[in-house]
Amino acid sequence: MWDDLARIGREASTGGYRRYAWTGADTDCRAWFREQAESRGLRNETDRNGNLWAWLGDPEAGDAVVTGSHLDSVPDGGAFDGPLGVVSAFAALDELRARGTRLTKPLAITAFGDEEGARFGVACVGSRLSAGQLTREQAHALRATDGTTLPQAMEAAGYDPDAIGPDPERLGRIGALVELHVEQGRALDLTNAPVGLASAVWPHGRWRFDFHGEANHAGTTRIEDRRDPMLPYAETVLAARREAELAGALATFGKVLVQPGGVNAIPSLVSAWLDSRAADPSSLDTVVGAVESAARDAATRSGVELDVVRESFTPLVEFGHALRDELARILGRTSNAPLPVIPSGAGHDAGILSASVPTAMLFVRNPTGISHSPAESATEDDCVAGVRALADVLEGLACA
Numbered sequence: 332m333w334d335d336l337a338r339i340g341r342e343a344s345t346g347g348y349r350r351y352a353w354t355g356a357d358t359d360c361r362a363w364f365r366e367q368a369e370s371r372g373l374r375n376e377t378d379r380n381g382n383l384w385a386w387l388g389d390p391e392a393g394d395a396v397v398t399g400s401h402l403d404s405v406p407d408g409g410a411f412d413g414p415l416g417v418v419s420a421f422a423a424l425d426e427l428r429a430r431g432t433r434l435t436k437p438l439a440i441t442a443f444g445d446e447e448g449a450r451f452g453v454a455c456v457g458s459r460l461s462a463g464q465l466t467r468e469q470a471h472a473l474r475a476t477d478g479t480t481l482p483q484a485m486e487a488a489g490y491d492p493d494a495i496g497p498d499p500e501r502l503g504r505i506g507a508l509v510e511l512h513v514e515q516g517r518a519l520d521l522t523n524a525p526v527g528l529a530s531a532v533w534p535h536g537r538w539r540f541d542f543h544g545e546a547n548h549a550g551t552t553r554i555e556d557r558r559d560p561m562l563p564y565a566e567t568v569l570a571a572r573r574e575a576e577l578a579g580a581l582a583t584f585g586k587v588l589v590q591p592g593g594v595n596a597i598p599s600l601v602s603a604w605l606d607s608r609a610a611d612p613s614s615l616d617t618v619v620g621a622v623e624s625a626a627r628d629a630a631t632r633s634g635v636e637l638d639v640v641r642e643s644f645t646p647l648v649e650f651g652h653a654l655r656d657e658l659a660r661i662l663g664r665t666s667n668a669p670l671p672v673i674p675s676g677a678g679h680d681a682g683i684l685s686a687s688v689p690t691a692m693l694f695v696r697n698p699t700g701i702s703h704s705p706a707e708s709a710t711e712d713d714c715v716a717g718v719r720a721l722a723d724v725l726e727g728l729a730c731a
């Protein structure tokens with residue numbers, strides 16, 4: 332499974348993955364999923380929002396146990412973020428069959444669409460739509476940097492963009508959803524554990540900063556005559572770092588677009604995206620508020636106009652204690668050491684869906700701690716430990 336999937340959407344020049352929503356690589360990943368499901372005799376289903384489901388047992392029976400993750404990637408992402416959860420789901424089902432486990436509840440393996448938001452700027456589009464946390468109108472207004480709208484991209488991939496929307500009936504069939512994911516930090520490495528359990532997902536969001544200046548010639552415009560938006564942008568990047576450090580939070584400018592983008596031209600517009608995350612909502616408010624006010628001060632000093640728009644936001648998610656305790660109990664039976672319980676600075680579909688259904692997450696150790704990069708990794712032994720843990724969890728939940 333891993334080798335088949337590893338070929339899809341890999342950029343030879345960087346070694347990273349470019350599996351963006353509704354592109355050819357995404358279509359190939361979806362085909363891979365359906366083949367895996369078919370080869371195991373599972374019933375494939377694609378929901379109105381383009382999320383994939385593979386069913387064992389009758390979905391209508393309700394109280395289903397669901398596991399999976401996503402297959403799309405960030406630009407030049409690693410091999411594990413998302414796919415590890417989907418591959419492990421199929422492998423865990425194989426493990427249960429090898430054990431001869433008789434499931435008493437329906438089981439589904441899932442792959443949520445457009446989790447990373449790499450193309451249209453909003454993360455977890457598939458799960459947000461299903462949970463009613465993103466409306467059809469909002470989704471229809473999403474646009475990639477090349478101008479393609481989300482509906483155009485969906486149509487090009489053979490999906491109906493008018494069908495998207497909340498899916499309470501489908502979510503109502505789920506009794507528990509467990510997402511396995513590669514860890515995106517080093518907490519497990521530092522505690523020397525191959526597998527851990529998620530406590531919470533930090534609140535996080537994306538803010539777009541548009542600095543409007545005046546384009547002019549880089550060689551003939553006197554310094555005092557310039558309205559250069561690059562200057563307040565640069566100060567804002569430094570402010571983001573400073574404020575994040577002060578608050579024990581995180582703030583990153585990872586994407587910037589410059590108009591007109593000429594080496595010999597003062598820019599007319601610098602658009603930059605702030606990603607900020609913190610352990611609690613008030614720290615996040617403090618950081619973003621301070622970065623915005625630093626940006627406004629700097630813009631005023633440079634004669635530049637600033638617009639700030641919050642493009643997406645995910646509140647603090649605490650995974651339900653009942654399901655988390657159940658997982659700890661199940662895994663406590665098979666392991667001799669207590670399972671580390673760690674928070675996640677990254678957003679996940681399981682976090683989005685926790686408002687609608689009981690969700691939990693398992694993390695697999697990532698020795699580099701690096702994620703969203705080709706350096707993301709997990710050892711084969713740890714991946715196998717993750718599959719075993721997931722199989723134990725599914726057995727414990729679906730045979731209850």
Ligand SMILES: [Zn+2]
Pocket residue numbers: 401412413446512679
């Ligand atoms: Zn992920």
